[in-house]
Amino acid sequence: MNRFRVVGFAFALAAVFGAQSALADNATKDDAVATVKKAVTFIKANGKDKAYAAITAKDPQFVKADLYIVVYGMDGKCLAHGANEKQVGRDLIDLKDIDGKPFIRERVELGKSSPKGFWQDYKFTNPASKKIEPKQMYCERLDETIVCGGIYK
Numbered sequence: 001m002n003r004f005r006v007v008g009f010a011f012a013l014a015a016v017f018g019a020q021s022a023l024a025d026n027a028t029k030d031d032a033v034a035t036v037k038k039a040v041t042f043i044k045a046n047g048k049d050k051a052y053a054a055i056t057a058k059d060p061q062f063v064k065a066d067l068y069i070v071v072y073g074m075d076g077k078c079l080a081h082g083a084n085e086k087q088v089g090r091d092l093i094d095l096k097d098i099d100g101k102p103f104i105r106e107r108v109e110l111g112k113s114s115p116k117g118f119w120q121d122y123k124f125t126n127p128a129s130k131k132i133e134p135k136q137m138y139c140e141r142l143d144e145t146i147v148c149g150g151i152y153k
Contacts, residue, residue, distance in 0.1 A: 027067030
């Protein structure tokens with residue numbers, strides 16, 4: 001009987017440490033802010049064409065664990081996407097999350113009214129887990145664009 005408790009305890013520990021290990025692989029809020037700032041600096045230094053291509057090509061400087069960069073025009077058009085190149089060029093202004101929240105429209109409105117960086121909450125499919133999860137997106141306005149990087153909670 002005692003041996004069963006030890007085995008059960010070992011499985012419980014493995015589950016706890018496995019979950020903590022998975023969380024340790026997720027990007028943090030600090031990672032999102034730093035990566036967005038790095039992308040903004042890169043865009044300013046190298047121009048939009050080169051920067052958007054690098055972001056969409058998943059250049060390692062713009063990716064960390066489940067964090068990637070996206071860039072939208074103030075009209076909701078996707079200009080660069082570090083997880084799904086098929087989104088580039090698409091008008092996503094009316095895209096809604098699973099709860100019906102028009103998160104791109106909200107992001108554009110926040111970008112217009114927030115001269116500094118801002119955070120936005122919504123739900124989105126995590127490309128790593130393939131599950132819809134709560135997400136927080138950090139964004140900064142750059143000219144007539146919004147540069148964003150998000151974390152999954």
